[in-house]
Amino acid sequence: MNIFENKTVVISGGAEGIGLAVARALGKRGMNIVIADIDATQLSVAEAELAGAGIPVLATTLDVADLSQWKRVAEQSIERFGKVHMVVNNAGVGGKGGTIEETDSSTWQWVIDVNLMGVVYGTQVMVPLMKSHGEGGWVVNVASMAGFGPLPLATPYTATKAAVVAMTENWAQELAPEGIHACVLCPGFTQTRINLSERNKHDRYTNNESGDESKSASSLNSTLKKVVETGMPSGVVAERLIEALEAKELYVFTHPSYRPLVNVRFNATAVAFDNAIQSPLLANYKDLMLPSFN
Ligand SMILES: NC(=O)c1ccc[n+]([C@@H]2O[C@H](COP(=O)([O-])OP(=O)(O)OC[C@H]3O[C@@H](n4cnc5c(N)ncnc54)[C@H](O)[C@@H]3O)[C@@H](O)[C@H]2O)c1
Numbered sequence: 392m393n394i395f396e397n398k399t400v401v402i403s404g405g406a407e408g409i410g411l412a413v414a415r416a417l418g419k420r421g422m423n424i425v426i427a428d429i430d431a432t433q434l435s436v437a438e439a440e441l442a443g444a445g446i447p448v449l450a451t452t453l454d455v456a457d458l459s460q461w462k463r464v465a466e467q468s469i470e471r472f473g474k475v476h477m478v479v480n481n482a483g484v485g486g487k488g489g490t491i492e493e494t495d496s497s498t499w500q501w502v503i504d505v506n507l508m509g510v511v512y513g514t515q516v517m518v519p520l521m522k523s524h525g526e527g528g529w530v531v532n533v534a535s536m537a538g539f540g541p542l543p544l545a546t547p548y549t550a551t552k553a554a555v556v557a558m559t560e561n562w563a564q565e566l567a568p569e570g571i572h573a574c575v576l577c578p579g580f581t582q583t584r585i586n587l588s589e590r591n592k593h594d595r596y597t598n599n600e601s602g603d604e605s606k607s608a609s610s611l612n613s614t615l616k617k618v619v620e621t622g623m624p625s626g627v628v629a630e631r632l633i634e635a636l637e638a639k640e641l642y643v644f645t646h647p648s649y650r651p652l653v654n655v656r657f658n659a660t661a662v663a664f665d666n667a668i669q670s671p672l673l674a675n676y677k678d679l680m681l682p683s684f685n
Pocket of ligand 1: 408409429430433455456482485533535536578581584585588591619622
């Protein structure tokens with residue numbers, strides 16, 4: 392028996408893209424699948440596909456930015472499958488490329504609500520269900536390589552993805568004693584419709600922007616379209632996640648070629664420490680106690 396068999400996973404944004412690919416991969420390994428998504432039409436298509444493959448599936452609508460909807464999804468999952476063992480906080484939106492001035496507060500709010508609060512709510516609601524049965528479980532947060540390095544002009548996206556990496560690092564420590572493994576999936580560009588995220592933007596995020604897209608934003612958006620369309624197939628990302636869950640990895644990377652991008656920050660961090668060590672201002676503070684919170 393594999394570690395997933397007969398267990399139950401709730402996948403936000405599971406109607407298409409990486410979420411649906413993860414649903415297929417886990418369903419193939421005997422998991423009960425709950426796909427929850429804001430897009431009811433795509434949800435029915437995905438439900439029919441999974442059910443047709445003999446996978447036990449519950450499809451339900453969810454706006455991840457709404458805590459009360461998460462609670463309803465939890466109740467439906469328990470009613471249908473009895474227990475929840477895994478949450479995949481996958482739903483995410485790309486936002487809209489733009490400079491500081493071009494990125495209005497409704498865009499910020501939308502991306503923060505979905506990419507950040509969606510992950511917070513999903514974890515807050517599903518973790519108590521995992522603790523209640525004592526069989527352990529998994530919290531899988533989908534961030535991005537953009538959580539580890541800059542993607543200029545996509546600032547709400549990179550900010551929220553960096554936050555998801557940071558939250559997962561904390562939760563991994565907090566949940567380990569409960570037998571719950573937390574990890575953060577950080578794909579590079581993958582063939583999905585992420586570059587068309589505005590298709591599912593809720594009306595409450597009214598668009599106050601005026602005027603045409605700037606040249607820089609428009610060039611970013613067309614580059615993003617190209618790199619997403621020629622990116623990694625979502626099925627490969629999903630299978631890589633399975634491999635990483637079996638190995639209990641914390642940071643789940645899928646694009647080995649992105650290493651130089653991440654190294655920019657780590658190399659710069661080393662230089663920043665060297666600068667601080669050499670600063671005469673700090674000469675008397677070199678041995679301050681390193682805090683430990685374990
Ligand atoms: N595709 C990439 O290149 C890439 C790279 C790195 C990370 N990611 C991340 O992968 C995750 C999945 O994205 P994807 O690439 O499959 O994109 P996608 O647009 O194909 O799928 C996203 C899914 O989330 C759903 N969704 C959007 N807003 C929602 C909301 N408020 N509540 C519930 N569901 C909502 C959509 O309906 C859709 O089914 C995202 O978190 C994204 O940031 C994607």
